[in-house]
């Protein structure tokens with residue numbers, strides 16, 4: 470049970486190989502991409518500012534500075550208006566980071582703008598435990614936020630110290646009190662944990678799970694620790710090395726301990742009433758990302774914006790978006806991307822993929838679909854396929870392989886602007902291939 474079965478490591482290698490093809494980015498014009506006929510889906514708004522830069526974090530984040538953050542939010546609102554003027558319409562909005570609540574007043578103004586332009590009613594915001602204060606939380610609820618997601622990572626004080634979160638965001642006990650105080654305010658209150666941290670034991674994970682259930686939060690996301698070369702170096706120094714052989718056992722513990730009250734709504738998100746999801750990419754076929762270091766996926770093309778905050782401000786001041794790179798996925802990769810995202814959301818609805826891609830979806834992906842079947846990852850239901858626990862675990866591996874490709878790309882892009890990002894540790898050299906197209910430096 471402690472050994473990662475050979476099949477898991479073979480699949481992980483295959484997923485890594487396949488997902489690399491999704492991110493062969495090349496230089497792109499900074500114009501607004503055309504809205505897809507089927508709708509623009511979700512709007513993702515990236516806020517890169519954080520009070521502390523956690524050593525394990527693989528996202529595009531930068532030390533918070535008030536004046537820079539205010540300018541950034543102003544640019545964001547201009548970019549959002551640009552998408553509106555070009556005809557994009559969204560069904561929901563997700564403010565992610567970094568930490569969107571580092572500038573609460575700017576955040577509320579931006580939420581109000583998104584509501585006024587697009588009439589969205591699903592509004593999700595990420596935050597940290599320290600920001601769960603009435604003066605931040607109440608205006609967010611009043612502005613219509615329907616889902617608040619709190620990064621906790623663990624309640625284990627030793628792990629929190631290793632993660633450099635104990636001092637800034639408080640002990641496990643303090644965090645639990647803050648979560649209890651906001652439970653019930655938002656329709657969905659999500660708590661993020663990271664599993665398979667280097668010094669995490671099964672007992673520590675079990676304790677986190679038991680404590681989580683006492684809080685009144687109705688959603689929980691358990692992310693496997695995902696790395697990239699830069700994160701690996703920082704993390705190994707501060708937290709030690711992670712052991713992939715424990716992933717399966719930890720995942721099984723999570724699923725078992727959360728059942729039956731919490732049902733999976735994606736491979737790594739569990740919701741009390743069995744509805745809702747954590748990932749905007751699961752909620753919609755298309756999404757637009759605005760801000761610095763944000764990805765969009767529109768009609769089979771991935772776009773990414775500049776990782777330089779000053780270049781982002783300049784682009785917006787010139788009437789452009791922040792887009793600097795894109796990659797038009799090959800037809801088979803587009804189908805694979807749909808398969809990945811749908812299965813991550815636990816269902817493969819035959820009618821809906823037929824509408825989106827036609828019969829070629831089944832013709833071209835017969836190998837992938839047969840493998841899933843032979844591996845016993847899914848069972849057929851009236852509408853298509855539904856993943857079982859085994860399949861959910863593989864989807865967790867697949868999705869983390871995809872996010873690790875994204876992390877590698879972020880590493881390469883952030884290396885170009887490391888002085889500006891105030892990185893205190895040496896970052897990896899940018900890849901000498903298409904991962905680091907020239908224009909993206911600006």
Ligand SMILES: C[S@@+](CC[C@H](N)C(=O)[O-])C[C@H]1O[C@@H](n2cnc3c(N)ncnc32)[C@H](O)[C@@H]1O
Pocket residue numbers: 519525526527528565566567568595596597598619620621622661662663692693694695696700
């Ligand atoms: C972008 S953060 C926003 C939350 C907030 N900034 C905080 O940390 O309190 C969203 C979540 O990503 C997850 N995350 C960050 N780095 C990760 C990594 N290397 N592997 C897995 N999950 C990670 C954490 O669970 C975190 O709460």
Ligand code: SF4
Pocket residue numbers: 518519520521522523526527528530566567568597620
């Ligand atoms: S985990 Fe959250 S607080 Fe820590 S650096 Fe990442 S985004 Fe910022």
